[in-house]
Amino acid sequence: MSIATFSRIAGAENLSGSPLIDADLADFLDILQLLIREPSVVGAEDSFFRVLRRELEEVGARVQYYQGVLVAQGPRPYDLILSAHIDRHGLLCTGPNEFQYAAFIASNRCDLTGDSVSEQMMYNIGDRFAGQRVQAHLPYAGTYLGQAAITRSYVCPQRHNLIFELNGLEFLQPGTPISFLDRLKIENGFLSAQLDNVLSVAMLVHLFRKGFRGTCLFTAQEEAGRSWRYALEWFKRQHLTTQKLIVVDTSPFPCTPTATAQQLVLRRKDASGEFAGGITDELQNRCNDLGITTMFKDAYIESQNVDRCKPLSLGRTELGRLAAATCGEINGTTLQIPTTGYHTAEETASLESVAAAIRLLSTYL
Numbered sequence: 001m002s003i004a005t006f007s008r009i010a011g012a013e014n015l016s017g018s019p020l021i022d023a024d025l026a027d028f029l030d031i032l033q034l035l036i037r038e039p040s041v042v043g044a045e046d047s048f049f050r051v052l053r054r055e056l057e058e059v060g061a062r063v064q065y066y067q068g069v070l071v072a073q074g075p076r077p078y079d080l081i082l083s084a085h086i087d088r089h090g091l092l093c094t095g096p097n098e099f100q101y102a103a104f105i106a107s108n109r110c111d112l113t114g115d116s117v118s119e120q121m122m123y124n125i126g127d128r129f130a131g132q133r134v135q136a137h138l139p140y141a142g143t144y145l146g147q148a149a150i151t152r153s154y155v156c157p158q159r160h161n162l163i164f165e166l167n168g169l170e171f172l173q174p175g176t177p178i179s180f181l182d183r184l185k186i187e188n189g190f191l192s193a194q195l196d197n198v199l200s201v202a203m204l205v206h207l208f209r210k211g212f213r214g215t216c217l218f219t220a221q222e223e224a225g226r227s228w229r230y231a232l233e234w235f236k237r238q239h240l241t242t243q244k245l246i247v248v249d250t251s252p253f254p255c256t257p258t259a260t261a262q263q264l265v266l267r268r269k270d271a272s273g274e275f276a277g278g279i280t281d282e283l284q285n286r287c288n289d290l291g292i293t294t295m296f297k298d299a300y301i302e303s304q305n306v307d308r309c310k311p312l313s314l315g316r317t318e319l320g321r322l323a324a325a326t327c328g329e330i331n332g333t334t335l336q337i338p339t340t341g342y343h344t345a346e347e348t349a350s351l352e353s354v355a356a357a358i359r360l361l362s363t364y365l
Contacts, residue, residue, distance in 0.1 A: 021351070024210075024358065025351070025354070025355050025358065027206065027209070028202060028203065028206045028354070028358060029184070029186070029191075031055070031202045031205050031206055031209075032184060032191075032198065032199065032202040033184045034055075035048075035051070035052075035055075035198050035201060035202050035205075036182050036183065036184050036193050036194070036198055037182065037183070038051050038142075039090070039135070039137050039142060039177065039179035040086050040087055040088050040179070040198070041087070041088065041089075041090030041091070041092070041102050041177035041178065041179050042087040042088070042089065042090065042102040042103040042220075042221055042223045042224050043087070043092070043102055043103075043177070043220075043221055043224065044090075044092075044102070044139045044140075044177035045086055045087050045220045045221070046139070046140045046142070047137070047140070047141060047142025048086055048142075049065060049070050049086070049218075049220075050142075052070060052086065052201065052205070052218060053065060053070060055205050056070075056072045056205060056208055059205075059208050059209045060208075061073060061074060061208050062074075066230070066233070066234060066237075067230065067233075068219060068220045068221060068226070068227070068229070068230030068233075069217055069218065069219050069220065069227075069230040069231060069233070069234050070086075070217075070218040071215065071216070071217055071218075071234060072204075072208060072215070072216045072218070073214070073215045073216075074208070074211075074212055074213035074214055074215075075213050076213040076214060077213075077214060077215040078214070078215065078240070078242075079213060079214045080214035080215070080244060080246070080364050081214060081215045081216075081217065081242055081244065081245045081246070081332075082204055082207075082214065082215070082216045082217070082245075082246050082247075082248060082361075083216070083217040083218075083219060083231060083245060083246070083247045083248070083318065083319075084197055084200035084201050084203070084204050084216070084217075084218060084219075084247070084248045084249070085197050085200075085218070085219045085220070085221075085222030085223075085227045085249075085318060086197070086198070086201055086218050086219065086220060087103075087197075087220055087221055087222055087223050087224075087227075088179070088180075088194050088196065088197070088198060088223075089101065089102065089103060089180075089194070089196075089223055089343050090102050090134075090177055090178055090179040090180060091134060091164055091177070091178035091179075092105055092175070092176070092177055092178070093136075093169070093172040093173065093174050093175065093176040093177075093178065094174055095174055096170075097166075097169075097170045098163075099163070099164040099165075099166055099169075099178065100159070100161050100162065100163060100164070101161050101162035101164075102177060102223075102224075103223040103224045104160070104161045104162070104224075105161065128153075128344055129150045129153040129164065129344075130150060130151065130152060130153065131149060131150065132149065132150045132180060132181075132345060133147060133148070133149050133150075133180075133181040134147065134148055134149070134150060134166065134169075134178045134179065134180055134181060135147045135178065135179055135181050136148075136169050136172055136176055136177070136178045137176075137177060137178075137179065138176070139175060139176065139177055145169075145172070145176070146168065146169055146171075147168070147181065148166040148167055148168035148169045148178075149166070149167055149168070150164050150165070150166060151165045151166065151167050152164070152165040153165070166178075180194055180345045181345075182194045182345055186351070189350060189351050189352065190348050190349065190350050190351065191348070191349060191351060191354065192341070192346050192347060192348040192349075193345065193346075193347065194344070194345045194347060195250055195337075195339060195347040195348075195349055196249070196250045196339070196342065196343060196347060197222070197249055197250060199250060199337060199349065199354070200248040200249055200250070200337075201218060203248060203357060203358060203361060204216045204218070204248065206358065207361055207362070207364075207365070210362065210365055211365050212364070212365055213365075214364070217231055217234065219231050219318065222318055225316070225321070227318045228318045228319075228321035228322045228325065231318065231322060232322055232325060232326070232330070235326075235330055241326070241329040241330055242330060242331070242332065243276040243278060243279060243331050243332060244276070244278075244279045244332055245279075245319065245322070245330065245331065245332030245333075246279065246283070246332055246333060246334070246335055247317065247318055247319045247332065247333075247334045247335070248334075248335050248336075248357070248361075249317070249318075249334060249335075249336045249337075250336060250337050250338075250339045250342070250347070250349065251265040251297055251336035251337065251338050251339065252339060252340070252342030252343075253338050253339065253340055254340070255340060256340055256348075258338075259338040259339060259340050259349075259350070260338070260350055260352075260353075261293075261295070262293045262294055262295040262338065263292050263293045263294065263338075263350075263352055263353045263356040264287060264292055264293070264294050264335065264336065264337065264338070264353060264356055264357060264360065265294065265295055265296075265297050265335075265336035265337070265338050266280060266283060266284060266287075266294050266295070266296050266297070266333065266334070266335065266336070267280075267296060267297050267298050267317075267333065267334045267336070268280055268296055268298055268299075269298050269314065269320070270298065270314050270315050270316060270317045270319070270320035271313055271314040271315060271316045271320065272316055272317070272320030272321055272323065272324040273320055273323055273324050273328075274323075274328075275319060275320070275323065275331060275332065275333045275334070276323075276328075276331040276332050276333060279332050279333045280333040283333055283335060283360070286360055286363055287356075287360060290356075290359055290360060290363070292356045292359070292360060297336065298314055301313075301314055302314075317334060319331070319332060319333070319334055335357065335360070335361075337349050337353050337354060337357055338350075338353055
Protein backbone atom coordinates (compact mmCIF):
# COMPACT_ATOMS: atom_id res chain seq x y z
CA MET A 1 0.00 0.00 0.00
CA SER A 2 1.43 3.42 -0.96
CA ILE A 3 1.98 6.13 1.64
CA ALA A 4 -0.59 8.31 -0.09
CA THR A 5 -3.19 5.54 0.04
CA PHE A 6 -2.40 4.82 3.67
CA SER A 7 -2.65 8.50 4.55
CA ARG A 8 -6.05 8.88 2.95
CA ILE A 9 -7.42 5.67 4.47
CA ALA A 10 -6.16 6.84 7.84
CA GLY A 11 -8.11 10.05 7.37
CA ALA A 12 -4.94 12.18 7.19
CA GLU A 13 -4.47 11.68 10.90
CA ASN A 14 -2.24 13.92 12.96
CA LEU A 15 1.09 12.17 13.65
CA SER A 16 2.27 13.16 17.13
CA GLY A 17 1.70 16.86 16.65
CA SER A 18 3.08 17.08 13.10
CA PRO A 19 1.00 18.60 10.30
CA LEU A 20 -1.80 16.59 8.75
CA ILE A 21 -0.78 14.43 5.82
CA ASP A 22 -3.18 16.04 3.37
CA ALA A 23 -3.50 15.09 -0.29
CA ASP A 24 -0.73 17.47 -1.37
CA LEU A 25 1.80 16.12 1.12
CA ALA A 26 0.74 12.54 0.38
CA ASP A 27 1.39 13.08 -3.34
CA PHE A 28 4.84 14.42 -2.51
CA LEU A 29 5.60 11.41 -0.30
CA ASP A 30 4.69 9.07 -3.16
CA ILE A 31 7.29 10.79 -5.36
CA LEU A 32 9.88 10.68 -2.58
CA GLN A 33 9.24 6.99 -1.92
CA LEU A 34 9.83 6.21 -5.60
CA LEU A 35 13.03 8.25 -5.96
CA ILE A 36 14.61 6.99 -2.74
CA ARG A 37 14.70 3.47 -4.15
CA GLU A 38 16.75 4.58 -7.17
CA PRO A 39 20.56 4.56 -6.71
CA SER A 40 22.43 7.82 -7.29
CA VAL A 41 25.95 7.39 -5.89
CA VAL A 42 28.29 10.38 -6.27
CA GLY A 43 29.85 10.18 -9.73
CA ALA A 44 27.45 7.47 -10.96
CA GLU A 45 24.18 9.38 -11.29
CA ASP A 46 23.31 8.47 -14.91
CA SER A 47 20.61 5.91 -14.14
CA PHE A 48 18.96 8.29 -11.66
CA PHE A 49 19.00 11.07 -14.27
CA ARG A 50 17.02 8.82 -16.61
CA VAL A 51 14.37 8.09 -13.97
CA LEU A 52 14.17 11.78 -13.12
CA ARG A 53 13.83 12.76 -16.77
CA ARG A 54 10.92 10.36 -17.22
CA GLU A 55 9.09 11.75 -14.19
CA LEU A 56 9.52 15.34 -15.39
CA GLU A 57 8.56 14.71 -19.02
CA GLU A 58 5.40 12.92 -17.88
CA VAL A 59 4.14 16.19 -16.38
CA GLY A 60 5.00 18.30 -19.44
CA ALA A 61 8.34 19.83 -18.49
CA ARG A 62 10.83 20.51 -21.28
CA VAL A 63 13.91 18.55 -20.26
CA GLN A 64 17.49 18.83 -21.50
CA TYR A 65 20.37 16.69 -20.27
CA TYR A 66 23.91 18.05 -20.24
CA GLN A 67 26.99 16.60 -18.60
CA GLY A 68 26.38 16.78 -14.87
CA VAL A 69 23.08 18.67 -15.00
CA LEU A 70 19.49 17.93 -15.99
CA VAL A 71 17.50 21.08 -16.79
CA ALA A 72 13.69 21.08 -16.57
CA GLN A 73 11.75 24.13 -17.75
CA GLY A 74 8.17 25.31 -17.78
CA PRO A 75 6.61 27.92 -20.10
CA ARG A 76 8.22 30.88 -18.25
CA PRO A 77 11.73 29.51 -17.60
CA TYR A 78 13.41 32.69 -16.36
CA ASP A 79 10.83 33.81 -13.80
CA LEU A 80 12.60 31.75 -11.14
CA ILE A 81 15.45 29.23 -11.14
CA LEU A 82 15.59 26.50 -8.50
CA SER A 83 18.39 23.99 -7.99
CA ALA A 84 18.91 20.71 -6.14
CA HIS A 85 21.71 18.16 -6.32
CA ILE A 86 20.80 14.55 -7.07
CA ASP A 87 23.85 12.64 -5.82
CA ARG A 88 23.87 10.72 -2.57
CA HIS A 89 26.71 9.29 -0.57
CA GLY A 90 27.67 5.71 -1.31
CA LEU A 91 30.67 3.47 -1.86
CA LEU A 92 32.94 2.85 -4.83
CA CYS A 93 34.94 -0.28 -5.47
CA THR A 94 38.54 0.96 -5.86
CA GLY A 95 40.44 -2.35 -5.95
CA PRO A 96 40.22 -6.07 -5.13
CA ASN A 97 37.62 -6.25 -2.35
CA GLU A 98 38.38 -2.60 -1.53
CA PHE A 99 35.61 -0.06 -1.02
CA GLN A 100 35.84 3.66 -0.29
CA TYR A 101 33.42 6.55 0.28
CA ALA A 102 32.69 7.61 -3.29
CA ALA A 103 32.69 11.38 -2.72
CA PHE A 104 36.20 11.49 -1.31
CA ILE A 105 38.16 9.14 -3.57
CA ALA A 106 41.47 10.47 -4.88
CA SER A 107 40.07 11.61 -8.24
CA ASN A 108 37.60 13.95 -6.48
CA ARG A 109 40.07 15.66 -4.18
CA CYS A 110 40.82 18.60 -6.48
CA ASP A 111 37.45 20.21 -5.69
CA LEU A 112 37.50 19.52 -1.97
CA THR A 113 39.19 22.07 0.28
CA GLY A 114 38.71 20.42 3.66
CA ASP A 115 36.20 22.91 5.02
CA SER A 116 32.98 21.47 3.67
CA VAL A 117 30.48 20.11 6.18
CA SER A 118 30.66 16.69 4.51
CA GLU A 119 34.42 16.39 4.94
CA GLN A 120 34.34 17.55 8.54
CA MET A 121 31.52 15.17 9.43
CA MET A 122 33.28 12.17 7.89
CA TYR A 123 35.31 11.72 11.05
CA ASN A 124 32.17 11.75 13.21
CA ILE A 125 30.19 9.18 11.23
CA GLY A 126 32.97 6.75 10.32
CA ASP A 127 31.83 4.00 12.69
CA ARG A 128 28.06 4.30 12.14
CA PHE A 129 27.71 1.97 9.16
CA ALA A 130 28.23 -1.50 10.66
CA GLY A 131 25.31 -3.74 9.68
CA GLN A 132 24.07 -1.37 6.95
CA ARG A 133 23.00 -3.24 3.83
CA VAL A 134 24.25 -2.04 0.46
CA GLN A 135 23.61 -2.91 -3.19
CA ALA A 136 25.96 -2.78 -6.18
CA HIS A 137 24.92 -1.78 -9.67
CA LEU A 138 26.47 -1.14 -13.08
CA PRO A 139 27.83 2.42 -13.35
CA TYR A 140 25.78 3.66 -16.32
CA ALA A 141 22.84 1.28 -16.71
CA GLY A 142 22.05 0.96 -12.99
CA THR A 143 21.57 -2.80 -13.40
CA TYR A 144 21.48 -4.59 -10.04
CA LEU A 145 24.57 -6.71 -9.29
CA GLY A 146 24.09 -7.92 -5.73
CA GLN A 147 23.79 -7.06 -2.04
CA ALA A 148 26.02 -7.22 1.01
CA ALA A 149 26.28 -5.86 4.54
CA ILE A 150 28.95 -3.52 5.89
CA THR A 151 30.90 -5.32 8.61
CA ARG A 152 33.26 -2.46 9.45
CA SER A 153 33.98 1.15 8.45
CA TYR A 154 36.78 3.45 9.52
CA VAL A 155 38.71 6.53 8.40
CA CYS A 156 42.07 5.73 6.84
CA PRO A 157 44.57 8.43 7.97
CA GLN A 158 46.75 7.92 4.90
CA ARG A 159 43.99 8.15 2.29
CA HIS A 160 41.82 10.57 4.29
CA ASN A 161 38.74 8.64 3.36
CA LEU A 162 36.22 6.22 4.81
CA ILE A 163 37.13 2.58 4.13
CA PHE A 164 34.44 -0.11 4.20
CA GLU A 165 34.64 -3.86 4.68
CA LEU A 166 31.80 -5.87 3.11
CA ASN A 167 30.78 -9.50 3.32
CA GLY A 168 29.71 -10.48 -0.17
CA LEU A 169 30.80 -8.31 -3.07
CA GLU A 170 34.33 -9.60 -3.61
CA PHE A 171 33.67 -10.11 -7.34
CA LEU A 172 33.16 -6.40 -8.14
CA GLN A 173 35.50 -4.55 -10.47
CA PRO A 174 37.05 -1.14 -9.69
CA GLY A 175 34.71 1.68 -10.60
CA THR A 176 31.53 -0.12 -9.52
CA PRO A 177 29.20 2.08 -7.43
CA ILE A 178 27.50 0.69 -4.33
CA SER A 179 24.49 2.46 -2.80
CA PHE A 180 22.95 2.14 0.63
CA LEU A 181 19.84 -0.03 0.55
CA ASP A 182 17.29 2.62 1.30
CA ARG A 183 13.57 2.76 2.09
CA LEU A 184 11.40 5.62 3.30
CA LYS A 185 10.16 5.36 6.90
CA ILE A 186 7.50 7.55 8.51
CA GLU A 187 6.99 7.44 12.25
CA ASN A 188 5.82 9.83 14.96
CA GLY A 189 5.72 12.84 12.67
CA PHE A 190 9.16 12.29 11.16
CA LEU A 191 10.39 10.75 7.94
CA SER A 192 13.78 9.11 7.60
CA ALA A 193 15.97 7.66 4.85
CA GLN A 194 19.10 8.86 3.09
CA LEU A 195 17.38 12.19 2.54
CA ASP A 196 20.26 14.34 1.32
CA ASN A 197 19.36 15.32 -1.28
CA VAL A 198 16.60 13.22 -2.80
CA LEU A 199 14.23 15.10 -0.49
CA SER A 200 14.86 18.35 -2.41
CA VAL A 201 14.70 16.59 -5.79
CA ALA A 202 11.28 15.17 -4.94
CA MET A 203 10.07 18.64 -3.93
CA LEU A 204 11.03 20.13 -7.28
CA VAL A 205 9.36 17.28 -9.18
CA HIS A 206 6.27 17.83 -7.03
CA LEU A 207 6.31 21.54 -7.95
CA PHE A 208 6.26 20.69 -11.65
CA ARG A 209 3.30 18.40 -11.05
CA LYS A 210 1.52 21.38 -9.47
CA GLY A 211 2.24 23.66 -12.43
CA PHE A 212 5.64 25.29 -11.78
CA ARG A 213 6.56 27.38 -14.82
CA GLY A 214 10.18 28.28 -14.13
CA THR A 215 13.48 26.36 -14.37
CA CYS A 216 14.93 23.64 -12.15
CA LEU A 217 18.55 22.53 -12.30
CA PHE A 218 19.32 19.03 -11.05
CA THR A 219 23.08 18.76 -10.57
CA ALA A 220 25.50 15.87 -10.06
CA GLN A 221 28.50 15.41 -7.75
CA GLU A 222 27.66 18.08 -5.20
CA GLU A 223 29.09 15.91 -2.43
CA ALA A 224 32.42 15.96 -4.31
CA GLY A 225 32.29 19.75 -4.61
CA ARG A 226 31.70 19.75 -8.36
CA SER A 227 28.02 20.50 -8.93
CA TRP A 228 28.56 24.26 -9.16
CA ARG A 229 30.78 23.72 -12.21
CA TYR A 230 27.97 21.95 -14.09
CA ALA A 231 25.47 24.64 -13.10
CA LEU A 232 27.90 27.38 -14.17
CA GLU A 233 28.36 25.78 -17.59
CA TRP A 234 24.61 25.87 -18.12
CA PHE A 235 24.39 29.55 -17.17
CA LYS A 236 27.23 30.29 -19.61
CA ARG A 237 25.46 28.41 -22.41
CA GLN A 238 22.39 30.57 -21.84
CA HIS A 239 24.42 33.82 -21.52
CA LEU A 240 22.46 34.24 -18.31
CA THR A 241 23.08 35.85 -14.93
CA THR A 242 20.70 36.02 -11.98
CA GLN A 243 20.32 37.18 -8.40
CA LYS A 244 17.31 34.92 -7.78
CA LEU A 245 18.67 31.38 -7.82
CA ILE A 246 17.24 29.33 -4.93
CA VAL A 247 19.16 26.18 -3.99
CA VAL A 248 17.04 23.69 -2.03
CA ASP A 249 18.95 21.41 0.34
CA THR A 250 19.04 19.87 3.82
CA SER A 251 20.89 21.29 6.82
CA PRO A 252 22.41 19.11 9.57
CA PHE A 253 21.81 19.57 13.29
CA PRO A 254 23.24 17.56 16.19
CA CYS A 255 19.95 16.57 17.81
CA THR A 256 16.19 16.64 17.33
CA PRO A 257 15.46 19.62 19.66
CA THR A 258 17.86 21.90 17.75
CA ALA A 259 16.54 20.68 14.39
CA THR A 260 12.88 21.20 15.30
CA ALA A 261 13.42 24.59 16.96
CA GLN A 262 12.59 26.04 13.54
CA GLN A 263 10.75 24.73 10.49
CA LEU A 264 13.14 25.96 7.79
CA VAL A 265 16.74 27.14 7.60
CA LEU A 266 17.95 30.17 5.62
CA ARG A 267 21.43 31.58 5.05
CA ARG A 268 22.96 34.95 4.30
CA LYS A 269 26.40 33.54 3.51
CA ASP A 270 28.69 30.52 3.56
CA ALA A 271 32.48 30.12 3.67
CA SER A 272 32.73 31.32 0.06
CA GLY A 273 30.95 34.65 0.55
CA GLU A 274 27.69 36.58 0.81
CA PHE A 275 24.41 35.49 -0.74
CA ALA A 276 22.03 37.86 -2.54
CA GLY A 277 20.22 39.95 0.05
CA GLY A 278 17.10 40.66 -2.00
CA ILE A 279 15.95 37.08 -2.54
CA THR A 280 17.04 36.10 0.99
CA ASP A 281 14.86 38.81 2.49
CA GLU A 282 12.03 37.82 0.13
CA LEU A 283 12.13 34.22 1.37
CA GLN A 284 12.16 35.36 4.99
CA ASN A 285 9.19 37.68 4.39
CA ARG A 286 7.20 34.93 2.68
CA CYS A 287 7.92 32.62 5.61
CA ASN A 288 6.73 35.31 8.04
CA ASP A 289 3.53 35.79 6.04
CA LEU A 290 2.87 32.03 6.10
CA GLY A 291 3.65 31.68 9.81
CA ILE A 292 6.71 29.50 9.07
CA THR A 293 9.49 29.71 11.65
CA THR A 294 13.06 30.15 10.36
CA MET A 295 16.64 30.62 11.49
CA PHE A 296 19.82 31.69 9.74
CA LYS A 297 22.39 28.89 9.78
CA ASP A 298 25.40 31.18 9.36
CA ALA A 299 24.37 33.22 12.42
CA TYR A 300 23.75 30.00 14.35
CA ILE A 301 27.24 28.65 13.52
CA GLU A 302 28.91 31.95 14.38
CA SER A 303 27.18 31.96 17.76
CA GLN A 304 28.33 28.37 18.36
CA ASN A 305 31.91 29.32 17.50
CA VAL A 306 32.14 31.96 20.23
CA ASP A 307 32.94 29.31 22.86
CA ARG A 308 34.68 26.75 20.63
CA CYS A 309 38.45 26.23 20.46
CA LYS A 310 38.11 24.76 16.96
CA PRO A 311 35.52 26.78 15.01
CA LEU A 312 32.86 25.04 12.98
CA SER A 313 32.96 25.75 9.25
CA LEU A 314 30.24 27.82 7.62
CA GLY A 315 30.43 25.19 4.88
CA ARG A 316 30.94 25.61 1.15
CA THR A 317 27.67 25.32 -0.70
CA GLU A 318 26.92 25.00 -4.40
CA LEU A 319 25.53 28.54 -4.37
CA GLY A 320 28.51 30.04 -2.58
CA ARG A 321 30.94 28.50 -5.06
CA LEU A 322 28.86 29.81 -7.97
CA ALA A 323 28.76 33.32 -6.52
CA ALA A 324 32.50 33.35 -5.82
CA ALA A 325 33.40 32.05 -9.28
CA THR A 326 31.29 34.73 -11.01
CA CYS A 327 32.10 37.63 -8.67
CA GLY A 328 28.47 37.64 -7.61
CA GLU A 329 26.93 37.78 -11.09
CA ILE A 330 25.19 34.46 -10.39
CA ASN A 331 23.80 34.51 -6.89
CA GLY A 332 20.69 33.91 -4.87
CA THR A 333 19.95 32.14 -1.61
CA THR A 334 19.39 28.73 -0.06
CA LEU A 335 16.32 27.08 1.41
CA GLN A 336 17.19 24.20 3.73
CA ILE A 337 15.24 21.59 5.66
CA PRO A 338 16.72 20.84 9.11
CA THR A 339 17.70 17.21 9.65
CA THR A 340 19.50 14.93 12.09
CA GLY A 341 21.57 11.84 11.27
CA TYR A 342 23.12 13.68 8.33
CA HIS A 343 24.78 11.50 5.67
CA THR A 344 23.45 8.24 7.02
CA ALA A 345 20.61 6.02 5.80
CA GLU A 346 18.61 7.23 8.82
CA GLU A 347 18.75 10.95 8.17
CA THR A 348 15.56 12.35 9.69
CA ALA A 349 13.38 15.39 9.01
CA SER A 350 10.07 16.41 10.52
CA LEU A 351 6.94 16.25 8.39
CA GLU A 352 6.22 19.74 9.69
CA SER A 353 9.38 21.11 8.06
CA VAL A 354 8.72 19.24 4.82
CA ALA A 355 5.17 20.59 4.66
CA ALA A 356 6.44 24.11 5.39
CA ALA A 357 8.96 23.92 2.52
CA ILE A 358 6.26 22.74 0.11
CA ARG A 359 3.95 25.56 1.21
CA LEU A 360 6.70 28.13 0.75
CA LEU A 361 7.80 26.88 -2.68
CA SER A 362 4.17 26.65 -3.78
CA THR A 363 3.87 30.44 -3.41
CA TYR A 364 6.07 30.66 -6.53
CA LEU A 365 3.56 28.77 -8.68
